[in-house]
Amino acid sequence: MKAEERFSDRVDAYEKGRPAYPAAVARRLTERLDPDSVVADVGAGTGLLTRDFLAAGYTVHAIEPNGPMREAMEATLADRAGFHAWNGTAEDTGLGERSVDLVVAGQAFHWFDRSRARQEFARILRPGGEVALIWNYRLSDSTPFMAAYEELLLRHGTDYRQVEHRNLRPAELARFFGVQGCQLWVVPNGQRLDRAGLQARVESTSYLPAPGSDGHQALSAALDRLFEAHAAHGEVRFDYDTLVYSGPLT
Numbered sequence: 001m002k003a004e005e006r007f008s009d010r011v012d013a014y015e016k017g018r019p020a021y022p023a024a025v026a027r028r029l030t031e032r033l034d035p036d037s038v039v040a041d042v043g044a045g046t047g048l049l050t051r052d053f054l055a056a057g058y059t060v061h062a063i064e065p066n067g068p069m070r071e072a073m074e075a076t077l078a079d080r081a082g083f084h085a086w087n088g089t090a091e092d093t094g095l096g097e098r099s100v101d102l103v104v105a106g107q108a109f110h111w112f113d114r115s116r117a118r119q120e121f122a123r124i125l126r127p128g129g130e131v132a133l134i135w136n137y138r139l140s141d142s143t144p145f146m147a148a149y150e151e152l153l154l155r156h157g158t159d160y161r162q163v164e165h166r167n168l169r170p171a172e173l174a175r176f177f178g179v180q181g182c183q184l185w186v187v188p189n190g191q192r193l194d195r196a197g198l199q200a201r202v203e204s205t206s207y208l209p210a211p212g213s214d215g216h217q218a219l220s221a222a223l224d225r226l227f228e229a230h231a232a233h234g235e236v237r238f239d240y241d242t243l244v245y246s247g248p249l250t
Helices: 011-017 023-029 050-055 067-077 114-124 144-156 170-177 195-203 216-230
Strands: 038-042 059-063 083-086 100-106 125-138 183-193 236-247
Touching (some): 011 195, 023 183, 038 050, 050 067, 059 067, 067 083, 100 114, 114 125, 125 170, 144 216, 144 236, 170 236, 183 195, 216 236
Parallel strands (some): 038 059, 100 125
Antiparallel strands (some): 125 236
C-alpha cells in the first residue's frame, strides 16, 4: 500500500485516538517568527499540528495527499483564519519558491522520500527559515500498561517492525539537515483514554488490522483483556516523549 493511502479508512479513528502535541512545541518553534510569518505543515493528516499554529495566529499551509484525511481537516478548520489546505506531498508541496518561514512535519517524516523532500523544503523556505520534524514517541516500557501494549503490537501488528518511525536513527535525522545537524529537544506528553478511546487509538494505526479485516476480532478481544487488566478509574494512560528535531537546512 502506498504511504499516502494507508490511513484512508482510519480517518475518524485518527481524529479521535491520536494524541495532541504539547503547547510548548508550537510556542518554542515560533519564538523567532514574526507575526506575519507563514508555516507549512507537511503531511498534515487531520490537522492535529496545524491547529496549534493557527491558534498562535499564523498562516498555515497544510499539505496532505490523502483525500479523506484532508477532507476531515478541512471540515474542522475551513473557517479558521489563515488556514489553507493543499493536495500535495513532501516531495511536491505545490507551494511557491521561498514562500514559508517554517516547515513542520508531525508524525509524518518517516513516510517521506528524504532526498526529494529535502530539496523541496529548501526550495520553499525563505532565507533563515527552519524545519522541525516532530513525533509523539510512545514509551514502550514506562509502565506495565505501556509494556503490555507494546507486546500487543508485536503480536497483532502486520508490518509494525517495518514501518514504525522509531526505526529512524538520530544520526540519519541530523544528516537530513546538513553539515550543522539539528537540535533535538524533548517535551513530556501523555494521553488518557477510556475503552472507546483505546479502540480509536488502535484503529488509527496503519499496521494493525482494520475493522472488518482478518485479525481485527482477535485484536479487539486482546484490547478488552488489556483494558480490564490495566485501567484505573475507567481509563488507561499512554506515555510519550514528544521529540522535536529542528534547525535550518545547511
